[in-house]
Amino acid sequence: GAVVSQHPSWVICKSGTSVKIECRSLDFQATTMFWYRQFPKQSLMLMATSNEGSKATYEQGVEKDKFLINHASLTLSTLTVTSAHPEDSSFYICSAARSGSYEQYFGPGTRLTVT
Amino acid sequence: AQTVTQSQPEMSVQEAETVTLSCTYDTSESDYYLFWYKQPPSRQMILVIRQEAYKQQNATENRFSVNFQKAAKSFSLKISDSQLGDAAMYFCAYRSANQGGSEKLVFGKGTKLTVNP
Numbered sequence: 155g156a157v158v159s160q161h162p163s164w165v166i167c168k169s170g171t172s173v174k175i176e177c178r179s180l181d182f183q184a185t186t187m188f189w190y191r192q193f194p195k196q197s198l199m200l201m202a203t204s205n206e207g208s209k210a211t212y213e214q215g216v217e218k219d220k221f222l223i224n225h226a227s228l229t230l231s232t233l234t235v236t237s238a239h240p241e242d243s244s245f246y247i248c249s250a251a252r253s254g255s256y257e258q259y260f261g262p263g264t265r266l267t268v269t
Numbered sequence: 270a271q272t273v274t275q276s277q278p279e280m281s282v283q284e285a286e287t288v289t290l291s292c293t294y295d296t297s298e299s300d301y302y303l304f305w306y307k308q309p310p311s312r313q314m315i316l317v318i319r320q321e322a323y324k325q326q327n328a329t330e331n332r333f334s335v336n337f338q339k340a341a342k343s344f345s346l347k348i349s350d351s352q353l354g355d356a357a358m359y360f361c362a363y364r365s366a367n368q369g370g371s372e373k374l375v376f377g378k379g380t381k382l383t384v385n386p
Contacts, residue, residue, distance in 0.1 A: 188374075196378070197378045198314075198374075200374070247312075260313065260314035263313070
């Protein structure tokens with residue numbers, strides 16, 4: 155149990171376009187989802203925390219107008235990178251947690267390349 | 270704010286040998302959780318082991334065990350009988366357990382483990 159999926163696993167987009175990444179909890183209800191960004195050979199950097207039905211809480215330095223997060227249901231959160239630029243190219247990972255649980259379950263990640 | 274420090278960017282071990290990865294953390298909280306995650310080349314984060322701070326007994330999971338020293342704020346991971354499949358990045362992480370505390374995981378910078386045949 156506790157499987158989290160991400161779609162797509164890899165996406166290439168042109169500079170200036172927007173791209174949406176989906177994160178789904180497949181066999182449990184996720185009251186909280188987290189979005190991370192990871193550069194090569196670096197650690198995970200938390201971008202934002204989202205609770206179902208609420209606005210996401212962004213970490214300091216993360217542009218909320220650029221990285222739009224929606225947590226519309228207990229099984230789905232989306233991250234939209236708007237007006238993407240090459241410097242947004244990175245590996246994006248989501249995780250999900252059940253209500254009252256301290257454990258986060260991680261998705262397999264999405265590689266974004268902006269050309 | 271809590272911080273997690275992994276002072277070993279890279280470690281290597283011979284197959285079947287034992288290796289210990291270090292992790293220290295800083296917090297003023299009394300109740301928290303500590304985790305070790307493994308990230309293989311596939312980049313899927315895999316939970317290796319967890320420790321609740323209120324438990325004095327060190328957690329073990331098969332070949333993986335921790336040495337949790339609460340007073341010293343140290344949380345090292347020991348891998349026994351190392352296998353080629355253990356090669357990965359290992360991240361130490363902290364999470365508050367306080368009511369109303371942050372749900373966020375605070376990660377260290379990671380240790381790259383190489384297993385030599």
